[in-house]
Amino acid sequence: MEVKKANGVIDWLDQRIAIKKVIEVLATKYWVPKNINFLWAMGVILLTLFTLLVVSGFFLLMYYKPDTKLAFDSVNDTIMREVAFGWLWRHIHAVAASMVFLIIYIHMFVAVYYGSYKRGREVIWIGGMLLFVVFSAEAFSGYMLPWGQMSFWAAAVITNLPSAIPGIGPDLVEWVRGNFVIADSTLTRFFMLHVCLLPIVILMLIALHFYTLRVPHVNNENGEEIDFEAEAKKYEEGKKKEAKVISFWPDFLSKDIFVVSVFMMLFFYLVCYHFNFAMDPINFEPANNMKTPAHIYPEWYFLWSYEVLRGFFFSADVGLIAFGIAQVAFLFLPWLDRSPIVAPAHKRPLFMIWFWVLILDLVVLTIFGKLPPEGINNQIGLVAAVGFLVWVFVALPVVTIMERKK
Numbered sequence: 430m431e432v433k434k435a436n437g438v439i440d441w442l443d444q445r446i447a448i449k450k451v452i453e454v455l456a457t458k459y460w461v462p463k464n465i466n467f468l469w470a471m472g473v474i475l476l477t478l479f480t481l482l483v484v485s486g487f488f489l490l491m492y493y494k495p496d497t498k499l500a501f502d503s504v505n506d507t508i509m510r511e512v513a514f515g516w517l518w519r520h521i522h523a524v525a526a527s528m529v530f531l532i533i534y535i536h537m538f539v540a541v542y543y544g545s546y547k548r549g550r551e552v553i554w555i556g557g558m559l560l561f562v563v564f565s566a567e568a569f570s571g572y573m574l575p576w577g578q579m580s581f582w583a584a585a586v587i588t589n590l591p592s593a594i595p596g597i598g599p600d601l602v603e604w605v606r607g608n609f610v611i612a613d614s615t616l617t618r619f620f621m622l623h624v625c626l627l628p629i630v631i632l633m634l635i636a637l638h639f640y641t642l643r644v645p646h647v648n649n650e651n652g653e654e655i656d657f658e659a660e661a662k663k664y665e666e667g668k669k670k671e672a673k674v675i676s677f678w679p680d681f682l683s684k685d686i687f688v689v690s691v692f693m694m695l696f697f698y699l700v701c702y703h704f705n706f707a708m709d710p711i712n713f714e715p716a717n718n719m720k721t722p723a724h725i726y727p728e729w730y731f732l733w734s735y736e737v738l739r740g741f742f743f744s745a746d747v748g749l750i751a752f753g754i755a756q757v758a759f760l761f762l763p764w765l766d767r768s769p770i771v772a773p774a775h776k777r778p779l780f781m782i783w784f785w786v787l788i789l790d791l792v793v794l795t796i797f798g799k800l801p802p803e804g805i806n807n808q809i810g811l812v813a814a815v816g817f818l819v820w821v822f823v824a825l826p827v828v829t830i831m832e833r834k835k
C-alpha cells in the first residue's frame with residue numbers, strides 16, 4: 430500500500446481507512462425518495478431521543494444506588510435535591526422515556542398506514558418490532574429503579590405473570606426474581622438489564638434496523654416503486670429536479686434536523702414545565718411490601734396491553750395468553766395483510782376503515798387500562814380486548830383478501 434503525504438485530515442484517513450467510501454455509502458450516495466413528508470423524520474427523532482436517554486442515564490448513574498435500602502433516597506433526595514442540576518437530568522430521562530414511546534407508536538402506525546411493512550420491507554418491520562419489545566423491557570426495568578410504591582408493585586405484578594404457566598410457573602417466577610419475593614436481588618438484576626444488557630441489545634438492533642433499510646429502501650407517500658439506480662444516476666448527472674431521489678446527506682438529513690429541532694423545543698418545554706406527566710405521584714412514596722396501592726397500573730404506553738391482560742377478568746390464564754399474543758401481534762402484520770398493494774390507507778378504502786378502528790380500539794384499551802376494574806369497565810375492557818385480537822388476526826386478512834379480489 431502506497432501512502433503519500435496527506436493534504437488534510439480526510440485525505441489522511443482516506444488513505445488508511447477509505448473514509449471517503451464510508452461517507453459515500455452511509456450518506457452522500459445513500460438514496461432516499463423525494464416524495465416523503467415530515468412523518469418520515471420520526472426515525473431520526475427516535476435516534477435523538479435514544480441518545481438523550483443514554484447521556485442523561487450516564488449522569489443519573491453517577492449518583493444512583495442499586496440497593497433496596499438506598500435506591501429511593503439516591504433518586505428522590507440526592508439526585509433531585511442535592512446534586513446540582515440532578516433534577517434536570519432526571520426530568521430529561523423521564524420525559525424522553527415517555528416521548529420515545531409516543532414517537533415509536535407514531536413511527537409504527539405511519540408504517541402501517543403507508544404499507545411500509547410489506548413487499549420486501551418485512552425484515553425492516555421485524556427489526557422494528559424487536560426494538561419495540563426490547564424498549565418495553567428497558568422501560569419496565571427502568572421504572573423499577575427508583576424503588577417507589579409503583580416500582581415495587583408493578584414489578585410484583587409483572588414478575589408474577591409466569592406463575593400461570595402450568596408446571597414450571599412458580600419456579601420461573603422465583604428464577605426471574607432471584608428470590609421467593611421481590612427483593613434486593615430483583616432490583617440489582619433489573620438494574621443490570623436496564624443499564625447494561627438491554628442498551629447493548631438496543632444498539633445492535635438499531636444497527637440492524639438501519640442496515641435492513643438499505644436494500645428495499647424507504648417507502649414513500651404514494652407507495653411508488655422507484656428504480657433507485659436510474660434515479661440516482663439522474664441526480665448525479667445534475668438533474669436534481671427530475672430525479673425522484675435525494676441523498677441522505679446533505680438533502681434528507683438537513684430537513685430532518687429542522688423537524689428534530691422543532692421537536693426539541695417541545696421536548697425541553699415539557700422537561701422544564703410539564704415533566705409531571707412522565708412521573709407517577711404514587712412513585713414518590715417509598716416501596717412498601719405491606720401496603721398495596723388501591724390501583725396498580727403501568728405508564729400510559731403499556732396501558733393498552735395491560736387492559737388486554739385485565740380485559741379477560743374471569744380468567745387470569747386466558748388474560749395472560751391474550752396479553753402474550755397482543756404484545757407480539759404486530760409482528761405478524763406482513764403476513765396477516767393478504768393484499769400486495771403498497772399505498773397510503775386513504776387510497777385503500779376498506780383498509781382505511783380497518784386502520785382507524787384499530788387506532789380507536791387501542792385508545793379505548795388505553796383509557797380503560799387506567800380505570801379501576803369494576804362494574805361496566807370490566808365489560809368494556811373485555812369487548813375492547815377481544816375486539817383487538819379479532820381485528821388484527823381475523824378482520825385484517827378478511828379486509829385485505831377482499832381488497833385483493835377487487
Ligand code: HEM
Nearest residue numbers: 469471472473475476537540545554557558560561647648
Ligand atoms: C428506537 C427505535 C427506532 C429507530 C431509531 C428507528 C429508526 C428508523 C429510521 C431512521 C428509519 C428511516 C426513516 C423513517 O421512516 O423514519 C426507519 C424506518 C422504518 N422503521 Fe424504524 N426505528 C425504530 C423503531 C421502529 C419500530 C418500533 C418499528 C415497527 C415496529 C419500525 C419500523 C420501521 C419501518 C417499517 C421503516 C420503513 C419505513 C418506510 O419504508 O417508509 N421502526 N426507522
